[in-house]
Amino acid sequence: MYVIDWLHKNARRHPDKVALVDVESGRRVTWRQFDERASRFAEYLSGRLRLRSGARVAVLAHNSSDYLEMLYGCAKAGMVMVCLNWRLPVAELVPILEDCTPDVLVAGDGFLCVAAELQATVPLKAVLHLADDESADVPTGWTEYEAVLAASSGRAMEMPCRDEHEVWHLLYTSGTTGRPKGVIQTYGMVYCNAVNAMLANRLSRDDVFLSVLPFFHTGGLNLYANPVLHAGGTVHILRQFDAGQTLRQLDSRAAPEDRVTMFFAVPAIYLFLSQHPGFGQTDFSGIRNMAAGGSPVPRPLLEMYLAKGVTICFGFGMTETGPTVFVTDEATARRKIGTIGKPVGSMLTRIVDPLGRDVGPGERGELLIKGPGVTPGYWNLPEATAAAIRDGWLYSGDIAYMDEEGDYYIVDRAKDMYISGGENVYPAEVENVLFQLPAVSEVAVIGMADVRWGEVGMALVVVRPGMTLDADAVIAHCRAHLAGYKVPRHVRFLPALPRTPSGKVEKHKLRAQAGTR
Secondary structure: OEEOOHHHHHHHHOOOOEEEEEOOOOOEEEHHHHHHHHHHHHHHHHHHOOOOOOOEEEEEOOOOHHHHHHHHHHHHHOOEEEEOOOOOOHHHHHHHHHHHOOOEEEEEOOOHHHHHHHHHHOOOOEEEEEOOOOOOOOOOOOEEHHHHHHOOOOOOOOOOOEEOOOEEEEEEOOOOOOOOOEEEEEHHHHHHHHHHHHHHHOOOOOOEEEEOOOOOOHHHHHOOHHHHHHHOOEEEEOOOOOHHHHHHHHOOOOOHHHOOOEEEEOHHHHHHHHOOOOHHHOOOOOOOEEEEOOOOOOHHHHHHHHOOOOOEEEEEEOHHHOOEEEEOOHHHHHHOOOOOEOEOOOOEEEEEOOOOOEOOOOOOEEEEEEOOOOOOOEOOOHHHHHHHEEOOEEEEEEEEEEOOOOOEEEEEEHHHOEEEOOEEEOHHHHHHHHOOOOOEEEEEEEEEEEOOOEEEEEEEEEEOOOOOOOHHHHHHHHHHHOOHHHOOOEEEEOOOOOEOOOOOEOHHHHHHHHOOO
């Protein structure tokens, strides 16, 4: 299969329609401008720099329309874009650059000092400055992004048809299980994800999507920025997530040119929105699709949105799957709170026991995934690839079960499960119960060693501002709603939980702090 240049095609179909909106700056980019600017960047890479096909271009910047121009410019030029996590310190970015060996580094304002340290450590042919602030102190020898574009011919360049297996960009995992791995993202994966998302969510050129997740994360690029662009719609881009600003953008009473029809976020963002003073007054009636993924959504949080007439359609995916694997429809989401629905489009799934045997309805096991949306592997890591993908099936590491109607549920990460007195305990189940306490703002449950029971639970709780809660109340609540072996034996209160940029709680850090596994 070959993938065509859908940016160029949409630019020819409706050149004056707005494709991208930078919310903070107010900049609006038409499809013609989008295609032209991406072409200018491609001309710089392959023409002026004379980079070979497959060369890596690393980007360290906040979300912007420029970011997507560079992504599609790399596609036109045949380069591989490396989307760097700007929350990482230099010490963690250096191994990533040493792994992917980029020729070009693009640095946005706010990351100039970090980029300068990287330049001093890693060989680079060029460093580009992506300016947000004209007063920024830019190191000598760097090139301005806008100057690069201005010096190019301006001729729209159509990407040659790409083989589905060609690498388009690299997304490095958040590193919750160790050193980050570069997950290969092919043209076929992005195309497959767009088609699956269009089928599951009925995307069209009339859709306007609000993007708040960072573009260095698969949720930022592909849920649902790239699919909406594939359909010819419009993407509104927040530089960074801000609860108040997001609620203003989601309010259906906004000006017609600012109204959005689709929104995707991780559970943590939905939680932060619900805790903002403006949540109660926000009118969500004009948004036809609100979706979530990344980690299990606490039932009380889903019910809070349902009370406002909002059905959050929960789905499931991974960086390794493009990411869309499951998306539930609104009717099913309301009828079965917490389900991720059935596998979408061309994705195949199984649930297996530790011996690799398929389990029946209601039985828990590891979720396996197969299909054209699955990555071919990890950059420079053949052993890790072989361990994760066996006989064509990606072993997700997630524990799931399927009901009698074929709808799936994610129970927890396999690595988060602990065994207490011979019984499996899934922290997500305990966390759901704890979220029922009004004073709980955030919560995570981890397993810790115990002489008598092997392992017992520890609840790490963040209390809502202005409210109080003690350990006895936490344990008493759990005893009233859970089997005895699931009740945490220890409770610790924290000011906040460590999270990855995608909103997942970094339980490996909590275990290290608590001196557990």
